[in-house]
Amino acid sequence: MSEVDEIIKDFEFLDSWEDRYQMIIDMGKSLPDLDSRYMTDKYRLKGCQSTVHFVSELNEDKTLSFRANSDAFIVKGLIALILKVFNNKSSSDILKIDLSFLQKIGLDQHLSATRKNGLSSMIDKIKLEAKQNQ
Numbered sequence: 001m002s003e004v005d006e007i008i009k010d011f012e013f014l015d016s017w018e019d020r021y022q023m024i025i026d027m028g029k030s031l032p033d034l035d036s037r038y039m040t041d042k043y044r045l046k047g048c049q050s051t052v053h054f055v056s057e058l059n060e061d062k063t064l065s066f067r068a069n070s071d072a073f074i075v076k077g078l079i080a081l082i083l084k085v086f087n088n089k090s091s092s093d094i095l096k097i098d099l100s101f102l103q104k105i106g107l108d109q110h111l112s113a114t115r116k117n118g119l120s121s122m123i124d125k126i127k128l129e130a131k132q133n134q
Contacts, residue, residue, distance in 0.1 A: 003085050004101045011105035020106070021074065027084075028076025034069045047121030049114040050075045054122065056129040063088045064129055068122065078119055086126050094130035099123065 001009075014020050034043075038055050045052040050072035057065050065088050068079045085101075086094055102108055102119075111119065 004097070007081065007084065008101055008104050017106070017110050020110070024077030024081060025073045026077070027080035028070075028073055028078075031069055031076050031080045031083075032067070034067055038067075045118075045121055045125060047124075048075070048118035050118065052079070052118065052122065054125055056126070058133050059088070062133075063090050064094060064126075064133060066126060066129075074115065075118060078115070079122065082119070082122055082126070086123075091130040091134045095127060095134075 010023065011020055014023060034053055034055065038053050040053075043053045043055055045054045045068070048070075050070050052068060052070045052075060054068040055066065057067075059065055064086075066083055066086060068083065070076045070079060085097060089097075107119070108116070
């Protein structure tokens with residue numbers, strides 16, 4: 001089962017959006033802290049209302065790994081969700097990922113406009129990194 005299928009299944013299991021938000025927040029609690037050297041403007045992701053620091057790395061096996069963190073609990077959860085889907089994949093695999101899962105789990109309807117913009121900024125940054133490392 002792919003990461004996307006797993007996420008869809010997990011969200012379908014929960015009935016209320018309150019429970020889904022809690023699951024997102026819980027996912028964020030497992031997000032490792034970023035090293036302080038990345039907590040600078042150089043690594044700050046533009047387009048997010050909350051403070052998000054984002055780091056990418058090209059691994060020896062030509063996959064990309066991403067690390068990010070935020071000062072907001074829900075955003076940390078969204079980061080964890082996105083990293084679960086995109087992390088440690090090749091550039092070509094990253095660029096092929098179908099983002100419709102975000103609608104299938106209802107994020108497009110239940111996130112504020114500013115949170116949606118931040119989520120889009122993070123996905124755009126990941127895809128840009130993938131294009132630059134093809």
